[in-house]
Amino acid sequence: MEDRQATGGATTKVRVNGTPAEATLSTTTGGCPELRWHCAGATAERSLSLEADVLGAVASGKEVVVRAFVADDAARPPPCAKAGGKRRRREYVFEMADGEGAAAAWGGTLRGCLDSFGRPKRLFVLINPYGGKRRASKIYEAEIKPLLEAAGVEVTMQETRYRGHAREVASSLDLARYDGIVCVSGDGVLVELVNGILQRSDWEEAIKMPIGVVPAGTGNGMAKSLLHAASETCSVSDAVFAIIRGHKQALDVCTIAQGEKIVFSVLSTTWGLVADVDIESEKYRWMGSARFDFYALVRIMNLRRYRGSVHFVPAPGYEAYGDPVKQSETPIVEQNGESRVCSYQGPRAEFQGSDWRSIDGPFVGVCVYNVPWAAENAMAAPEAKFSDGYMDAVILKDCPKADLLALLLKMSDGSYVKSPHVTYLKVGHFFPVNLIINLQQFKHRANLLPYSGSSVEFFLTSLTLQVKSFRLSPGQLVEDPKRGGIVDVDGEVVARGEGTYGMNQDQYLMAYGPSVQLTVHQGLATVYRPK
Numbered sequence: 269m270e271d272r273q274a275t276g277g278a279t280t281k282v283r284v285n286g287t288p289a290e291a292t293l294s295t296t297t298g299g300c301p302e303l304r305w306h307c308a309g310a311t312a313e314r315s316l317s318l319e320a321d322v323l324g325a326v327a328s329g330k331e332v333v334v335r336a337f338v339a340d341d342a343a344r345p346p347p348c349a350k351a352g353g354k355r356r357r358r359e360y361v362f363e364m365a366d367g368e369g370a371a372a373a374w375g376g377t378l379r380g381c382l383d384s385f386g387r388p389k390r391l392f393v394l395i396n397p398y399g400g401k402r403r404a405s406k407i408y409e410a411e412i413k414p415l416l417e418a419a420g421v422e423v424t425m426q427e428t429r430y431r432g433h434a435r436e437v438a439s440s441l442d443l444a445r446y447d448g449i450v451c452v453s454g455d456g457v458l459v460e461l462v463n464g465i466l467q468r469s470d471w472e473e474a475i476k477m478p479i480g481v482v483p484a485g486t487g488n489g490m491a492k493s494l495l496h497a498a499s500e501t502c503s504v505s506d507a508v509f510a511i512i513r514g515h516k517q518a519l520d521v522c523t524i525a526q527g528e529k530i531v532f533s534v535l536s537t538t539w540g541l542v543a544d545v546d547i548e549s550e551k552y553r554w555m556g557s558a559r560f561d562f563y564a565l566v567r568i569m570n571l572r573r574y575r576g577s578v579h580f581v582p583a584p585g586y587e588a589y590g591d592p593v594k595q596s597e598t599p600i601v602e603q604n605g606e607s608r609v610c611s612y613q614g615p616r617a618e619f620q621g622s623d624w625r626s627i628d629g630p631f632v633g634v635c636v637y638n639v640p641w642a643a644e645n646a647m648a649a650p651e652a653k654f655s656d657g658y659m660d661a662v663i664l665k666d667c668p669k670a671d672l673l674a675l676l677l678k679m680s681d682g683s684y685v686k687s688p689h690v691t692y693l694k695v696g697h698f699f700p701v702n703l704i705i706n707l708q709q710f711k712h713r714a715n716l717l718p719y720s721g722s723s724v725e726f727f728l729t730s731l732t733l734q735v736k737s738f739r740l741s742p743g744q745l746v747e748d749p750k751r752g753g754i755v756d757v758d759g760e761v762v763a764r765g766e767g768t769y770g771m772n773q774d775q776y777l778m779a780y781g782p783s784v785q786l787t788v789h790q791g792l793a794t795v796y797r798p799k
């Protein structure tokens with residue numbers, strides 16, 4: 269009888285938080301299990317979707333405690349009503365009129381249901397206490413830990429102690445002990461994590477580990493992109509709830525290589541205005557995310573234009589952009605990672621025979637994006653998709669300052685890409701497997717490009733060897749030919765020219781000059797998404 273009630277949706281007498289009610293636990297309603305109850309004297313029925321509203325449940329004696337995370341406490345029509353607004357934790361205590369046996373049956377059914385959703389049970393949580401306004405540890409204690417505890421998730425927590433620590437941890441973590449890894453940070457720790465995983469000898473298995481991002485940094489572009497795509501707010505609690513629910517999303521990973529030097533990217537590669545703002549605004553970190561707006565204004569008022577050119581193989585539908593490149597000038601690039609077999613080296617790619625197009629500078633900036641949001645308040649690439657195997661390129665040529673200021677104001681909803689000053693395209697092409705790319709030959713050709721003593725090249729490939737390519741040949745400032753720019757990958761400087769801010773502070777991974785090759789591996793990584 270009790271079992272039938274639990275699984276078949278029959279109604280049973282209960283007290284809900286002390287109020288007499290009739291309740292139904294239905295696990296069969298259109299594949300969307302739910303808990304409904306009608307309190308005596310109430311006009312409306314209440315309901316909880318186990319998948320979308322419930323964190324966890326425990327039975328004890330005659331009671332079943334259901335821990336929920338819901339938008340409001342008002343009645344919502346079943347089944348599986350969509351919650352809206354800010355979610356809060358609620359606890360509902362169901363005291364079963366039929367006693368302990370009924371409570372145990374409900375408890376078992378609820379746990380069985382929640383288990384069937386494939387939610388993570390053991391998480392490794394990385395916290396960057398230095399990121400953003402340096403509040404990540406407090407946010408963890410106040411907002412994240414209580415939600416994970418309510419969901420019964422076993423947590424191993426580690427604070428990052430220095431730059432590069434997340435990468436080190438990811439490169440040696442015993443992944444068999446966890447169902448997922450969570451970054452409580454900005455995008456920087458996420459990128460380090462992906463890089464650390466891909467440098468492991470077991471990278472092929474390791475990169476399947478789902479990664480969660482909780483916004484606690486300055487930029488938070490990945491968290492915003494994931495939450496916005498599901499019409500959720502970019503809040504800590506919504507991000508944590510998404511991780512608890514355990515839905516997954518494939519994510520493209522770009523490999524950027526210069527000879528033996530390799531870095532992996534999940535967000536963006538930028539050169540010119542955006543890179544300058546990202547890197548040079550570091551000195552205003554205390555402002556929080558306002559530093560980007562403030563410093564963008566400074567840079568627009570003192571606008572820099574960079575000589576250079578871009579070459580690309582357009583995705584279907586974007587073939588009309590730029591000028592055709594003669595077949596004889598098409599770059600041929602070689603990639604040979606076979607000598608280094610112990611970590612991920614990026615997919616093989618070939619671009620021979622592609623219909624290359626080109627755009628010549630000077631440029632205010634050139635950006636290539638993997639996800640729509642570059643930061644919480646900047647929708648840089650509105651058409652970008654998480655795992656389409658394409659990169660979205662935004663090219664900004666010379667533009668009056670007043671128009672640039674207007675564009676800045678339109679960054680928040682992505683409408684800036686409609687400006688006549690902005691060229692927005694997807695770059696891509698399809699190629700067969702097993703290709704050989706002659707990097708040396710390409711380097712030679714790069715020297716023939718206008719303005720380019722230097723050349724940076726991006727090649728984008730998918731797992732199924734859909735190949736997309738974009739070549740950037742960054743040159744010197746128009747206003748100061750002795751001064752170069754910055755090539756920024758996911759917020760880190762990978763190459764910088766002479767005379768740039770912060771020059772000589774660090775060893776940079778790549779030289780501002782020789783070719784860099786970028787490939788996209790379609791859907792290589794996995795992230796938690798809201799639904």
Ligand SMILES: Nc1ncnc2c1ncn2[C@@H]1O[C@H](COP(=O)(O)OP(=O)(O)OP(=O)(O)O)[C@@H](O)[C@H]1O
Pocket residue numbers: 396397398399400401428429430431432433452453454455456457458460484485486487488759
């Ligand atoms: N304890 C620490 N001390 C100093 N730096 C750290 C520490 N832990 C992590 N980092 C570094 O902080 C950098 C920024 O991290 P994160 O992205 O989480 O924050 P953020 O505020 O969004 O930063 P950014 O604005 O650079 O994106 C990362 O490159 C990371 O390596």
